[in-house]
Amino acid sequence: MAFATADLDSAPPPLYVNAATRPELRGVRVPIYLDYNATTPLDPYVLERMLPYFTEHYGNPSSVQHAYGWAAEAAVNMARTQVASALGVRAECVTFTGGASESINTAVKGIASAYRRKGRHIVTVDTEHVAMIKTCQALRRQGCRVTFLPVDCNGLVDLDELESVLSPDTILVSVMWANNETGVLQPVKEIAARVRARGILFMTDATQAIGKIKVSAQDADIMVASAHKHYGPKGVGILYLKERIRVPPLLHGGGQERGRRAGTLNVPGIVGMGASFEVACASVTDDGLRMRRLRDLFEGIMCDALPGLRINGRDAPRLPNTSSLALPAGAREVLSPKALGAVALSRGSACSSAGGAPSHVLRAMGLQKDEAERTVRVSIGRPTTEEEVRQAASALIRAAELAGAKAQALIPDCQ
Ligand code: PLP
Helix, strand or coil: CCCCCCCCCCCCCCCCCCCCCCHHHCCCCCCEECECCCCCCCCHHHHHHHCHHHHCCCCCCCCCCCHHHHHHHHHHHHHHHHHHHHHCCCHHHEEEECCHHHHHHHHHHHHHHHCCCCCCEEEEECCCCHHHHHHHHHHHHCCCEEEEECCCCCCCCCHHHHHHHCCCCEEEEECCCECCCCCEECCHHHHHHHHHHCCCEEEEECCCCECCECCCCCCCCEEEEEHHHCCCCCCCEEEEECCCCCCCCCCCCCCCHHHCCCCCCCHHHHHHHHHHHHHHHHHHHHHHHHHHHHHHHHHHHHHHHCCCCEECCCCCCECCCEEEEECCCCCHHHHCCCCCCCEECECCCHHHHHHCCCCHHHHHCCCCHHHHHCEEEEECCCCCCHHHHHHHHHHHHHHHHHHHHHHHHHCHHHC
16 A cells, blocks of 8 residues: 555555554654655555565576576566656666665766766756765866856756856766755756757756656756655665766676676665655655645745744745745754754755754855754655644744744843
8 A cells, every 4th residue: 555645634654653653652752754855754565565575586686597586687677667667768778776875976977987088077066965066076086177056045056157167078967856955946957958959968866856746867868866765765776877878887796787786686675666666656746736735834834923934945946845944043942953852854954964064055045054054944745744734833833932032032132
């Protein structure tokens, strides 16, 4: 059974953890999970598809001599077809990896190496995921020229500015489809058209877009995604490379994945990736509508209660599930884990939260350090209910008001 996607009040699915689904937790305060951009629970349907490949069909797909290997290979082929048909591309162009970070590293380092005779210039954006930023910084240390494009206050790239930095030695332009912190959607189709018209490869990180909006890989030469962001397992990613694009592998060893990525294939994970793509493709329209209604409800409640609140990226096209909110001045303490105990959300991306530094994405959008520090990211998921959204909004408002009152009491000049 896949997660319910019907109406706003539908009961949470069986594997979703709250007091209703886990009676032993009654009386224990389980935070409301609103951090679906960090990761998602495994869809029960996806788990069901994966289970036989841990126990019954445990063969190695590279074992071409016997039926155990054939069964595993058939499952991998099936998953590849599911991913490819969801993205509208050919199955041979899809490589399975250990996640989006690995796919990004493989693609960008691989292009830098394979196309070094053509040029050494890579273009990307200030607000990309750290996997892209750090990969580009590493390449810069090896002699590549990297342009990080700025964004406007809504997090959008200027297309003319992008075009103006392209030069004869530009080999790759990479722009993420949807931002993980703000949900801002870049105009990837238009960017792809301009970049490809100049004979330059266009790559997009679609990790946050899959399952939330309709995504096709046909406009891109290279695309990456990760199963755990759309109710699949952790530790599995895809790298789509258009026909005739060859990059050297990041991992050397056996000739798995047509020599593109060595190592025994994670068959249960790959089966889960295929099934999660299948579900994402089938439910993206309903999920999108439902999440948008919940997100708008949440933002409406928050804006009504907290006049100084700002929605980051408000005027840009955004993912239907993501709300990046700069809370009113003085509300910084709302971000302490104690104040946020009732709601599991994030300050920025899960990765930047761990580092504790103000978000590079918000800073690139022009937010001051303190505005970035009092920003919270709420990301709604398929299992989220209206009641959860209302409760989370109340908890955040209470915490923000308390923190604001405390700050005013401490600094009389504020009045
Ligand atoms: N790209 C984006 C936009 C992401 O949100 C993430 C995960 O946070 C990644 C890449 C990295 O994905 P993975 O966890 O599969 O390495």
